[in-house]
Amino acid sequence: MTKDQNAELYELADLVHAVARQLPAPSNLEPGPCTPIEINVMRFVGKHPGVSARAAADACGLPTSNFSRVLRGLVAKGLVERRSDPRDARVVHLHPTDRALANTLRMREAWGAKLRGAALDHETVATVAQALRHIEAHLAGGATGDDAFQDHEWKRRTTDAG
Structure with a gap:
């Protein structure tokens, strides 16, 4: 990789961090704010309802013991429901x-309102979102594209005990 490519990629990462810092969670979330690890788990469970606890822990990069602690907290806050598999x-x-x-x-309303003023057209938003999905999948060690999780973890772990 060339020096220019490294500089471009650094700038991209720096901008992602800067944008993320400008988009805090809204103050009207219930029951209140979550920790960054809880947010990571909630984001994953929200995108993959019905995921096994084991697959979610792996996808979030958390050891089972840490994931169990986070999960207990999210259940206590009324944000995640655990359901036993009727077959197992x-x-x-x-x-x-x-x-x-x-x-x-x-969050969708708050963040949408905050970003609406950036005057980005639909095509630009779609292109940037697709690029960020590819980056996220790459950093997670999975495939690229919309089905990254499907290809990487989900199919392999649907029967794992959680």
Whole structure:
């Protein structure tokens, strides 16, 4: 990789961090703010309802013991529901609760309002979002594209005990 490529990629990473810092969670989330690790788990469970606890822990890069602690906290806050698999009670599937879904809508509204002033057209937003999905999949060690998780973890782990 050339020096110019490294500089371009550094600038991209720096801008991603800068934008993320400008998009804090809205103050009207219930029951209140979550830790960054809880947000990471909630984001994943929200995008993959019904995921096994084991697959979610792996995808979030957390050891099982740490994931269990985070999961207990999210269940206590009423944000995640654990459901046993009707075919195998050893398997636990995770689902966002109605409270979590309401929080997602609050965040969508708040972040959408904040970004609307940037005057980006639909094509630009779609291109940037696709590029960021590819980057996220690459950094997670998975495939690229919209089905990155499907190809990387989900199919392999749907029967794992969680």
